[in-house]
Every structure is written in C-alpha cells, then in structure tokens.
Amino acid sequence: MEGRVGPQTLPAASAYSVAAAALPLAYVRDIAERTAAARTGQVIGMAEVNAVRxxxxxxxxxxxxxxxxxxxxALVTYLRDDVAPLCRGRFRTDEIRAQxxxxxxxxxxxxxxxSYDAGQxxxxxxxxxxxxxxxxxxxLPGHDGFVMRTMAMQxxxxxxxxxxxxxxxxxxxxxxxxxxSQTEALFRVVHAHTLAKTGLSAAALAEVGRARALLEQGSQRGDEVPLWGLAxxxxxxxxxxxxxxxxxxxxDHRxxxxxxxxxAATRPAGTYARIVALDLVAGAELYLKRGRIEQxxxxxxxxxxxxxxxxxxxxRKAVKTMxxxxxxxxARGFAARPSWTSGPCRSSPPRRRRPGVRGPAEVTPVLGWSGAVVRDISLAPVRDGPCRAKRRRGAGIPDRFRAARVWRYGY
Structure with missing residues (x-):
C-alpha cells in the first residue's frame, strides 16, 4: 500500500529521517503525511509547497x-520519493503548481x-x-534564466x-x-565575468558598476529576493x-x-563555512602573487x-594549490615552526635549542610541513647563530639535505 513503510521502502525512509534530523519529529511526520495524501489524489495547496521549501x-x-x-x-531520495509525487499531484490553483x-x-x-562541489x-x-x-x-519569471546563469558559471x-x-x-x-534589483545584480555580475573572459574589459567593468548600483538600490528599498535567487x-x-x-x-589583483x-566578511561564517573558506583562499593566493607573503x-x-x-x-583542491x-x-630558506600546543601534528616534539642559536621569529599562520593544520606557525628567514668557533651543525652536507634539516628543526 502506498505510504506504508515496509522492507522495500526502509532504505529511503532511513535516509529521509537522517536528513531531517534537524527538524522536529512532528514536522517530519507532517511532510510524510502530505506526500502520502498527494499520492492518493488529494488536492495540493501552499502548505505542501512550504514543506518542500x-x-x-x-x-x-x-x-x-x-x-x-x-x-x-538523502537529497536524491527525498526528491525522488517525496517531491516527484507532489509535482504529479492535483493543485488548487495554477500559481500553487508553479510554486x-x-x-x-x-x-x-x-x-x-x-555534484559540482564533489567534482562530478x-x-x-x-x-x-x-x-x-x-x-x-x-x-516563474527569471528562474529559468538563473539556471542558465549557473551553467555559465560552471x-x-x-x-x-x-x-x-x-x-x-x-x-x-x-x-x-x-x-x-538585487536578483538582477546577480545576473549582471556573472555577465560581467563572461565579458572579462572574452577580453571586453571596458564592458565588463561597466557591467560590474551596474550590478553594484542595482545591489545598493535593492538593498535600500528592501526588495524581496525569490527563493531560487538565494541559492x-x-x-x-x-x-x-x-x-x-x-x-x-x-x-587587477589588488x-x-x-x-x-x-x-568573506559579509557572509554569516557559521552557515556558509565552505564559501567563506574558498573566498579567503582566493584572497590569499592574490596576496601571494603580489609578494605579500605574511598577509x-x-x-x-x-x-x-x-x-x-x-x-x-x-x-581540498584549494589547500593543495596553496x-x-x-x-x-x-626552498628559499624560509622555515616553519609549529606551536605545539595549538593543533595536531605528526612530527616529533621540539628540541631544546643551544644558547646563542636563534630560531625563526613568530609571524603568521600557514600549513605545517607534515600536512597537518597548525594554527600558529612561524615563517621567517633562518639566520645563523653567533657561535662560529665550532663547526656549524649541518655544514658540509648537500644543500638539499640542509634545507630539510632547516625545515624540520629550524636551524
């Protein structure tokens, strides 16, 4: 019988309940009941649309x-088993069907x-x-154009x-x-990017200007952005x-x-962790291209x-690129030294330095040599210590091996 949970529907039901764990159980049951009602021919209203949204x-x-x-x-299961039957149901009005x-x-x-984010x-x-x-x-006006915009971005x-x-x-x-106006700004700024890619610099900058003006105008008016525009x-x-x-x-890297x-600063970081991280990595790469290593x-x-x-x-690709x-x-003589109390690292604990041998100064965070994420590590030119009477440790060995020693121990 339709709507009954049995052995055949158990995997889909399990995926659905796991995906909806953030919602109250009563609300999850309400969504399932509405889907079951749609399968039996009940007329669908805005309540079902809001549940899907x-x-x-x-x-x-x-x-x-x-x-x-x-x-x-879980999303595939939900779209296939719940949303698709709703789309095939009977609606009170054409507007509800469109929504x-x-x-x-x-x-x-x-x-x-x-799928795009997973590399597929x-x-x-x-x-x-x-x-x-x-x-x-x-x-709905503009929605089909928004998907075309996404395909252009891809x-x-x-x-x-x-x-x-x-x-x-x-x-x-x-x-x-x-x-x-705000939604139109989304379209115009992607159009500007395609113009820039084809070498039409003046047209691209003009389109960016129009997008910024529309954004400010819509923000001042408090325009309501459609749900699909908030993807x-x-x-x-x-x-x-x-x-x-x-x-x-x-x-124009600056x-x-x-x-x-x-x-990155204007997004709610807790909700949009991935895109904030990607924007910051992109900014870091541009700083590096301009020679601003510490920033x-x-x-x-x-x-x-x-x-x-x-x-x-x-x-993962962003980290690998960085x-x-x-x-x-x-390779130019910069050394990295982790803060051993701040993050995981697979290397050995720090060695006690000889008096008079100066290590690199603490400056900015970067990725540790072991591949582990370390919050506080130093990146600075290694200088020889003042003790020159004795043979300097590492002297007389090939540069590539000394570089490895410097990289690991800081001297």
Whole structure:
C-alpha cells in the first residue's frame, strides 16, 4: 500500500529521517503525511509547497556548512520519493503548481551544485538541465534564466567559455525588468565575468558598476529576493565574490583580493563555512602573487579555520594549490615552526635549542610541513647563530639535505 513503510521502502525512509534530523519529529511526520495524501489524489495547496521549501532549505544549509559530499544520497531520495509525487499531484490553483515546480527545480539545482562541489562535473550538468526544465515548466519569471546563469558559471570555472557568454546574456535577458534589483545584480555580475573572459574589459567593468548600483538600490528599498535567487545565501556577498573574479580575470589583483575578503566578511561564517573558506583562499593566493607573503599566510590560516568538518573536493583542491604556491618560499630558506600546543601534528616534539642559536621569529599562520593544520606557525628567514668557533651543525652536507634539516628543526 502506498505510504506504508515496509522492507522495500526502509532504505529511503532511513535516509529521509537522517536528513531531517534537524527538524522536529512532528514536522517530519507532517511532510510524510502530505506526500502520502498527494499520492492518493488529494488536492495540493501552499502548505505542501512550504514543506518542500523548508526541507530544501535544510539541505542547502547542511551543504554550505559541511560541503557537497554530505547528504547527497538523502537529497536524491527525498526528491525522488517525496517531491516527484507532489509535482504529479492535483493543485488548487495554477500559481500553487508553479510554486511547487519552482521548489522542485531549486532542489534539483542544489543536487547539481552538490555534484559540482564533489567534482562530478558531468553529473552536475545533467542535474542543471533537469532543473532548467522544471524552471521553464513553472513559468516563474527569471528562474529559468538563473539556471542558465549557473551553467555559465560552471563553464567559466572549468575554463570552457565557449557558450558561457551566450548563457549569461540569455539568462540576463529573461530576468531583466522581471525580477527585483538585487536578483538582477546577480545576473549582471556573472555577465560581467563572461565579458572579462572574452577580453571586453571596458564592458565588463561597466557591467560590474551596474550590478553594484542595482545591489545598493535593492538593498535600500528592501526588495524581496525569490527563493531560487538565494541559492548561495545573501545576495551581496555573492555579488562581491563574483566581482572579485572579474577583477582577477582583468589582472587587477589588488581590487580582487579586497573583494574576496569583503565577500568573506559579509557572509554569516557559521552557515556558509565552505564559501567563506574558498573566498579567503582566493584572497590569499592574490596576496601571494603580489609578494605579500605574511598577509597571504594570515589569510590562508583564517581559511583553514573555516574548513573543519567540510567535505568538499573544491576545498581540498584549494589547500593543495596553496601548498604548491608556498613551496617556492620554503626552498628559499624560509622555515616553519609549529606551536605545539595549538593543533595536531605528526612530527616529533621540539628540541631544546643551544644558547646563542636563534630560531625563526613568530609571524603568521600557514600549513605545517607534515600536512597537518597548525594554527600558529612561524615563517621567517633562518639566520645563523653567533657561535662560529665550532663547526656549524649541518655544514658540509648537500644543500638539499640542509634545507630539510632547516625545515624540520629550524636551524
């Protein structure tokens, strides 16, 4: 019988209850009862739409805090077993049906985003196409264009810009004048990024200016942003982060770093841990390109603080890239020394130094040599101590082995 939990439905029911652990049990039962009622032909109203929105919102919050590899199968189960039957049900009005299809599109869009974050780009693209179909069927102004915007962003990230400008322009055309000012700013800033990628610098900067003006205008008026427009949280940090990518593409690393840090500072860090960490890493890389090593290390240390508990291919790649970027500075005689009371490290405890031998001075956080995240470590040129009468430890051995000693012990 439909709606009954039996052996065949046990895995789906288990996944559903685990995913909904953050919600009150009574509310979870209410959602299940509404889905069962839809299967039996009961007319669907806004209460069911709001239930789906709340569940998708819970999945979205979990994704931002813990990364795309958390809860993916549970979201698939929920969309397949609960949302799909609701979309096939009978609705009180056409407007309620449109809102339900839009909520379903938002859920599939999130599934595409989770796949993207897990490094499954082909699967993400297929989910985006399904989300686009549901958005088109809903008929809500701008929603289909928003999915096109997301697909343009994916192409830019993968360095496949062949159709990105066309997607961004078409998405903007479908939203312009039909959505609020803040939501239109989201479309314009991605369009600016595609213009920058094609070498149209003046047009890109002009579009960034229009996006910022729309953002300020909508913020002052208190425009209500549609649910699908909040896929990555508050609008302002999303605009700042994408603006940073425009400046980075145009070679303005100073402005790009400032925008990345501005975006990270304006997001609620507890809810959006992953994107805050990625913005900080991007800012740290730009500091490094400008030769500002201490600021790069400090910013990278802040990013690492936000990555705890996040399961994301993108964050792992960001850490790997930052390590590679810092490697040349290690080879130039920079040493790292951990604070042994602040974080896990697999190396041996510190050795007591001989009197007169100075070690590196404490400066900024960076990643330890063992690969463990250490909060307080030093990065400074190693200087020889004043004791020159005796043979200096490490003298006479090849430079590459002395570098390893310096790297490990600090002298």
């Amino acid at each position: 709340d569940m998708i919102g819970m999945f979205s919050d979990m994704d931002e805090r813990h990364g795309g590899q958390h809860g993916c199968s 339900m299809l839009s909520a379903a599109s938002r859920g599939v869009h999130l599934l595409g985003w989770k 780009q082909g699967l993400a693209q297929r989910y985006y196409l399904q989300s686009y179909g549901l958005a088109v069927e809903s008929g 192409g830019l990230k993968l360095h496949r810009p062949e159709h990105c400008q066309g997607l961004a322009e078409t998405g903007l055309t479908r939203a312009k004048g039909r959505v609020d 990555w949280g508050p609008v302002a940090p999303s605009v700042f982060s994408r603006t940073a990518k425009v400046f980075e593409t145009l070679g 402005s790009a770093a400032a925008e990345y840090l501005h975006a 790069a290390c400090a910013t990278f240390g802040q990013a690492m603080d936000h990555m705890e508990g996040v399961r994301s291919v993108r964050t 390590r590679a970027d810092l490697a040349p500075f290690r």
